[in-house]
Amino acid sequence: MEELLSILRELHPEVDFETCDTLIDDKILDSIDIVTLVAEIGSEFDVEVPAEELTPENFNSAKALWEMVRRLDEG
Amino acid sequence: MSFASTQFLAFFGVLFLLYYTVPRRWQWKLLLAGSLFFYWFAGWWCLIYIGVTTVTTWLAARRIDALAREQDAWFQEHKAELSREERKARKAKDRSIRFRWLLGCLLVNFGILAVVKYTNFVIGNLNAAAAALGGGQPLPTLSLVLPMGISFYTFQAMGYLIDVYWGKSPAEESLGRFALFVTFFPQLIQGPISRFGDLSRTLYSEHPWDSRQIAMGVERVLWGLAKKLIVADRLAIPLRALVADPEQYNGVYVLAVIFLYAVQLYADFTGGIDITIGAAQMLGVQVTENFQRPFFSKNAAEYWRRWHITMGTWFRDYLFYPMSVSKPILKLHQKCRNRFGRFGKRISVHTCSIILWFVTGLWHGASWNFIVWGLLNGLVIIISQELEPLYDKFHARFPRLKGSRGWDAVQVLRTFWLMGAIRVLDVYRDVPLTFRQLGTVFTAFRPQVLWDGSFLELGIGMGDWLVAAAGAGTMLACSLLGRREPVRERLSRHSPHLAWGGCVVLIWLTLIFGVYGIGFDATQFIYNQF
Numbered sequence: 001m002e003e004l005l006s007i008l009r010e011l012h013p014e015v016d017f018e019t020c021d022t023l024i025d026d027k028i029l030d031s032i033d034i035v036t037l038v039a040e041i042g043s044e045f046d047v048e049v050p051a052e053e054l055t056p057e058n059f060n061s062a063k064a065l066w067e068m069v070r071r072l073d074e075g
Numbered sequence: 076m077s078f079a080s081t082q083f084l085a086f087f088g089v090l091f092l093l094y095y096t097v098p099r100r101w102q103w104k105l106l107l108a109g110s111l112f113f114y115w116f117a118g119w120w121c122l123i124y125i126g127v128t129t130v131t132t133w134l135a136a137r138r139i140d141a142l143a144r145e146q147d148a149w150f151q152e153h154k155a156e157l158s159r160e161e162r163k164a165r166k167a168k169d170r171s172i173r174f175r176w177l178l179g180c181l182l183v184n185f186g187i188l189a190v191v192k193y194t195n196f197v198i199g200n201l202n203a204a205a206a207a208l209g210g211g212q213p214l215p216t217l218s219l220v221l222p223m224g225i226s227f228y229t230f231q232a233m234g235y236l237i238d239v240y241w242g243k244s245p246a247e248e249s250l251g252r253f254a255l256f257v258t259f260f261p262q263l264i265q266g267p268i269s270r271f272g273d274l275s276r277t278l279y280s281e282h283p284w285d286s287r288q289i290a291m292g293v294e295r296v297l298w299g300l301a302k303k304l305i306v307a308d309r310l311a312i313p314l315r316a317l318v319a320d321p322e323q324y325n326g327v328y329v330l331a332v333i334f335l336y337a338v339q340l341y342a343d344f345t346g347g348i349d350i351t352i353g354a355a356q357m358l359g360v361q362v363t364e365n366f367q368r369p370f371f372s373k374n375a376a377e378y379w380r381r382w383h384i385t386m387g388t389w390f391r392d393y394l395f396y397p398m399s400v401s402k403p404i405l406k407l408h409q410k411c412r413n414r415f416g417r418f419g420k421r422i423s424v425h426t427c428s429i430i431l432w433f434v435t436g437l438w439h440g441a442s443w444n445f446i447v448w449g450l451l452n453g454l455v456i457i458i459s460q461e462l463e464p465l466y467d468k469f470h471a472r473f474p475r476l477k478g479s480r481g482w483d484a485v486q487v488l489r490t491f492w493l494m495g496a497i498r499v500l501d502v503y504r505d506v507p508l509t510f511r512q513l514g515t516v517f518t519a520f521r522p523q524v525l526w527d528g529s530f531l532e533l534g535i536g537m538g539d540w541l542v543a544a545a546g547a548g549t550m551l552a553c554s555l556l557g558r559r560e561p562v563r564e565r566l567s568r569h570s571p572h573l574a575w576g577g578c579v580v581l582i583w584l585t586l587i588f589g590v591y592g593i594g595f596d597a598t599q600f601i602y603n604q605f
Contacts, residue, residue, distance in 0.1 A: 030376075031391055032424050032460065035399035039408040039423065042400075051397035052241030075162035 001066050007040045008062055021061035034059055041065075047072045076116050078350045079303050086113065087354060094358055099281035106255055106278075106358065113260035117223040124191075124222040125258060128184050132232040133246075133253045135180035136239040139173050140246035146173075177240045181233060188229045191219050196441035224264040226438060230389055232257050235271040237393050244271050252279055259360075261351040265344070267365040267385035274362065282359030287567070290574035292356030294563060297581035299349025304589030306546035307343035310335050312590075313533035318502055325515035327522050331530070332512075333495040336502050338547050341370065344383075368554045373486035375455045378494055386438075390431055399427045425457050432456075439501075444509065448500040455493065542588050 008017045011033050015023075023029045029037070037059075038049045047069055058068045076082050090109045097105055114121055146169040150162075157165065195216045202213040235256070238244035247253040255278060256271055317324045317332050324332075348365045355362040369382035379387050398404060404423050411419035429450065436449020476482045496513060503509040524530070531537060556562050567574045 031395065032421070032428075035396065035424050035427065036420055038400045039405055039412075039420070042405050043409060043412070049400055050241075051400055052243065054392075054396045054400070075159050075166060 001062070003044050004041070004066055004069065005062055007037065007044060008065075011036065017062040021063070024056040024060045029059060037065075041069060045069050045073065076113060078347060078354075079300055082116075086116075091357060094282075095284050099283065102282060102358075103252065103255055103279045106259065106360075107251055110255060110258040110260040110263065114223065114258055114263065118220075121222040124187065124225060125228060127187065128229060128232050129254045129257045130250070131180055131183050132236050132257070133250050135176050136236050136246040136253075137248070139176050139236075139240050142169075142173050142176070143242060173240060177236060180236055184229050184233060188225055191221055191225065193437075193441045194219060227266050227268055228257050228263060230268050230386075230438075234268065234389055234393055238271060247271070247275075255279070259355075261354040261360075262362055265347050265351070266383070267348065267351070267363050268389050269363055269385065274360070277359060277361045280359070285359065287574070288359065289357050290578070291563065291567060292353045292358075294574045294577045294581065295353030295356060296350050297353075297578055297585065298563070299346040299351075299353060301581050301585045301589075302342040302346030302349065302546070302550065304585050304591070306543055306550070307339050307346060308590040309535065309539055309543045309546075310339040310342070312535050312539075313530070314339060314502065316533040321503065321508060321512055325512055326519040327516070327524055329499070329512045329516050332502055333492065333499055336499060337370070337491065337495045338543075340498070340501075342546070342550065368558070370491055371487055371554065372490050373483065374459055374490055375452065375494060376459065378490055379452070379456070386435075390435055394434060395427055395431045398430065399424060421461075428457055429453050442504065443506050444500040444504050447506050448497055451497045451500075452494075455497070546588075 005017055008015070012028060015028055017023075020026075020028065034054060038054070041047065041049060049068070049072060053068055053072070058064055076086065086109075090105070094102055094105055111122065114125060150165065150169070154162065198214050198216050205211070205213065235244060239246050247256070252275075256269075256274060259269075259274070259278065262269060314332065314335055317328055317335075345366050352362045352364070363385055365384050367381040367384065369378055372378035372381055404427060407426065408420065408423035411422040413419070415422065432449040432453030433446060434449070435452070436446040439445040439449070470477045499513070500506065500509045503512060530540070535543075553562050557565075563574070563577070566577070
């Protein structure tokens with residue numbers, strides 16, 4: 001989780017990712033951030049994030065993102 | 076059959092009366108029959124094209140859905156016996172089987188679109204390249220006629236198929252119901268490009284007579300017609316004159332072209348979409364909105380989130396995202412990140428953006444002006460993203476500017492003129508000519524033509540200019556007043572009968588001030604050609 005938070009903080013240092021759960025709803029993450037994030041997650045955690053996982057529910061909070069990474073990693 | 080024609084009025088009038096007369100369970104079947112008639116009216120052969128798309132997509136989606144169910148059932152049964160690696164390998168294998176069906180159907184349907192829309196463009200370019208190299212006989216062009224609305228219905232059907240493949244939408248079991256989704260006539264020729272999940276919510280339901288909804292729908296249709304006939308078709312006359320003689324009409328006239336075309340296209344396209352949404356509303360069907368006050372956008376990216384929204388989201392969801400997370404792009408990301416650091420991370424995303432805008436341009440038309448138009452849009456968005464740190468520094472220096480009304484207005488005006496300057500590629504339809512014309516704004520400005528009466532020699536007189544200005548002013552006022560809620564909604568809440576009053580006013584205004592051609596028909600909608 002800490003690695004994921006550091007990837008997120010590098011994208012938007014001003015955001016408190018531990019508490020924010022409206023990253024998409026409040027337009028904090030845009031489409032560029034999302035694909036950058038997917039690429040970084042792929043490098044860091046060695047998981048492939050398919051296009052159908054790019055949904056607001058999966059990207060609205062660090063927690064939801066972490067759950068998606070774990071689910072994809074488990075297969 | 077154009078929306079702004081007496082034929083459409085007769086067709087829709089009959090369909091509307093039948094729709095609320097037949098038993099409600101037949102309503103969607105009547106809509107399908109009406110949609111097929113509407114399409115047949117453009118040429119019986121068009122039905123073959125849309126028929127192939129409908130049947131192949133329906134079959135492929137059903138197969139993908141059935142495979143996914145079988146694979147999931149097997150997976151749930153054997154999950155416990157498999158290791159993590161085996162589970163991943165099995166899922167990848169299952170996915171590749173479904174992917175073959177998806178790919179086959181995509182190739183067939185985008186293949187049809189590519190052949191009918193782009194073959195002559197490719198032949199033309201090959202001939203030009205051969206001529207430049209001193210080559211021999213030019214290849215003959217083919218006499219291909221573009222089936223009506225092919226870009227719109229192909230994208231809508233393929234969006235549905237991808238959603239089924241991703242498991243976001245169930246496959247529709249009834250071929251008839253699916254055919255209605257593809258052919259639904261109000262949105263067949265200029266969008267919006269609906270998603271199955273959105274449109275199917277109301278498309279197949281039984282709709283009792285609802286006076287308020289019908290009144291609101293009629294009012295919206297009339298509002299769209301008024302925009303088209305009073306403003307768009309009136310401004311089309313001076314625009315034709317300005318574009319026909321670019322040598323004479325340069326300098327400040329080019330600024331006039333930018334401004335007038337922005338207003339004309341807005342009135343024409345949003346007017347057409349108003350008719351689509353209003354006609355569907357009269358039938359109880361809810362169609363997705365396609366515009367959100369786009370000329371109030373503060374930057375290019377925001378403009379594209381608010382103009383032709385359903386096309387933008389289609390390209391984002393079905394092209395930009397899948398391309399951005401594809402293996403070659405992720406490899407590129409890795410390489411650039413290691414080599415160029417922070418900026419390198421964005422190279423892969425910008426590469427995808429450029430491809431996205433190239434395809435967006437190509438979607439609009441098979442000519443270089445559309446491709447250059449698309450690429451310039453992409454370039455402006457990338458540059459503004461890369462300049463963001465500079466903007467932040469600027470705002471740190473002048474903290475009171477950000478969020479102030481004055482600064483907002485500067486940003487809105489800058490975006491309006493910048494997007495307008497790129498958009499004139501669509502007007503001149505010639506890339507070098509467009510850049511030459513834009514250059515004359517700086518080299519041959521001649522502002523005196525604005526007040527020496529020259530604009531009264533462009534095919535319309537002072538009265539017409541005043542009517543167009545009043546129409547554009549009304550559209551602007553409605554946009555400003557409808558920031559939180561559309562003006563029509565607000566008014567009808569205060570008095571439900573006000574919508575009928577609005578209808579009467581709009582009919583009179585359109586009859587008196589509309590611009591009509593032969594037999595009271597209007598010119599074609601601009602977006603019909605895409």
